[in-house]
Amino acid sequence: DAGVTQSPTHLIKTRGQQVTLRCSPKSGHDTVSWYQQALGQGPQFIFQYYEEEERQRGNFPDRFSGHQFPNYSSELNVNALLLGDSALYLCASSLLSGRGEQFFGPGTRLTVL
Amino acid sequence: AQSVTQPDIHITVSEGASLELRCNYSYGATPYLFWYVQSPGQGLQLLLKYFSGDTLVQGIKGFEAEFKRSQSSFNLRKPSVHWSDAAEYFCAVGPISGGYQKVTFGTGTKLQVIP
Numbered sequence: 001d002a003g004v005t006q007s008p009t010h011l012i013k014t015r016g017q018q019v020t021l022r023c024s025p026k027s028g029h030d031t032v033s034w035y036q037q038a039l040g041q042g043p044q045f046i047f048q049y050y051e052e053e054e055r056q057r058g059n060f061p062d063r064f065s066g067h068q069f070p071n072y073s074s075e076l077n078v079n080a081l082l083l084g085d086s087a088l089y090l091c092a093s094s095l096l097s098g099r100g101e102q103f104f105g106p107g108t109r110l111t112v113l
Numbered sequence: 114a115q116s117v118t119q120p121d122i123h124i125t126v127s128e129g130a131s132l133e134l135r136c137n138y139s140y141g142a143t144p145y146l147f148w149y150v151q152s153p154g155q156g157l158q159l160l161l162k163y164f165s166g167d168t169l170v171q172g173i174k175g176f177e178a179e180f181k182r183s184q185s186s187f188n189l190r191k192p193s194v195h196w197s198d199a200a201e202y203f204c205a206v207g208p209i210s211g212g213y214q215k216v217t218f219g220t221g222t223k224l225q226v227i228p
Contacts, residue, residue, distance in 0.1 A: 102216060
């Protein structure tokens with residue numbers, strides 16, 4: 001079992017650009033959540049996908065969007081990048097029928113210059 | 114709204130000493146509670162979880178945590194710390210029911226272990 005995988009590992013973009021991050025959930029999981037972790041902070045919930053639909057959303061602007069595919073993998077898209085979007089982006093997978101126990105990937109480190 | 118407070122930003126302990134990391138939560142009912150550990154540059158690993166029942170829960174790597182409803186706390190403990198325990202620790206609270214699960218994390222406590 002490969003666990004949760006994310007790509008790419010690192011990414012450097014400039015302000016105003018767009019970025020797409022990818023996540024493959026743990027085998028058997030059907031729910032994917034995305035978090036933003038700024039330096040020195042705890043993870044902040046961005047949104048959660050189940051059955052290819054966004055089910056919950058945190059306090060993030062519409063520049064942050066996502067997608068879930070039939071194989072449960074997911075993408076996070078961020079448009080019009082700002083310097084403040086620089087962070088570690090974590091993907092977590094879980095079972096909807098579970099109790100919130102999430103398994104995390106290693107994250108994608110995004111740097112916006 | 115649910116929230117988590119970890120009052121200690123940074124803690125230093127000697128190897129072999131005992132450890133307690135504090136966590137207080139705010140939630141309308143009994144929540145699901147978690148402790149995660151994050152090594153530098155890594156994702157989060159689940160140490161232990163509390164859903165219901167026995168208020169003292171055992172986790173991996175010799176960690177345990179105690180749920181105290183009256184104090185809205187879920188403190189993490191370890192009797193004897195090893196140098197490899199140096200990392201950042203996050204307490205988190207989740208919804209009581211299944212369904213769409215929004216998990217809220219605290220700001221973390223960074224643990225330094227000195228020889």
